[in-house]
Amino acid sequence: MLLRRWRRWRRSRPFWGGLFAVLAGAEICALPLAPLKVMLQQGVAGIPSVLMGLVMIVLGLTAWFAPAQRGLAGVLTTLIATAALVLSNLGGFLIGTLLGILGGGLVFAWQPDAARSPSPSPSGSPAPTSTPTPAPSPSPPHPDPQGAQP
Template identity: 80%
Template structure:
């Protein structure tokens, strides 16, 4: 039962994108956290790395717990991962940047499952008219489902 609930929770959000973003943030954040002697030599150059890593971790967690914000989180994760390439030890020696770009892309591209179409039975189908002119001019246009609630 617990495994079923975990799978349902994981499939209802951009889990893998968020996980890659959290891993990228941890990679970018952890490299500047060296021993104190090295940190003193590095100076304030490690502060942007730590901040970018923390922001990427927060964006990954945001995608998990607020899937409606996945597009913004994905774009920001990709931008921060790209900026980390220049500002943070080659983006965690390229590992953090690549994980961040992958995670941001997965978050942005993820779509929730839509409503499953009802199975059409032969008895439930309305009769088909022979001519297109016989169709009612007041029939409503087909409705498109948008998970974010936008209306056309």
């Protein structure tokens, strides 16, 4: 029962993209706190690393708990991961940047499951109809206020 609920929750959101974004944020955030021999930059320059890492963690959690905001979270995660390459110890020694780009792409590309369409008849051909279908009438203009047409 618990495993089924976990699976349903995980599949109803961009889970793997959010996980990669959280891991990338943790990697980028943890390096400024490392010993001096591991660090490439020290002092005030480490503050952007911590901030970018925290923002990436928040964006990964946003993808999990507010999947409707996945587009913004995915784009921002990718941008911050790319900026971390320059601003934060080569983006967590490239690991954080690569995880962030992968996670941002997965979050942005995730789509919720569409309603399943009815399955075709077992013979593979459509069911016969007794009445012919009328020709479709021209549809009215699309109500999109920005003018997009289907």
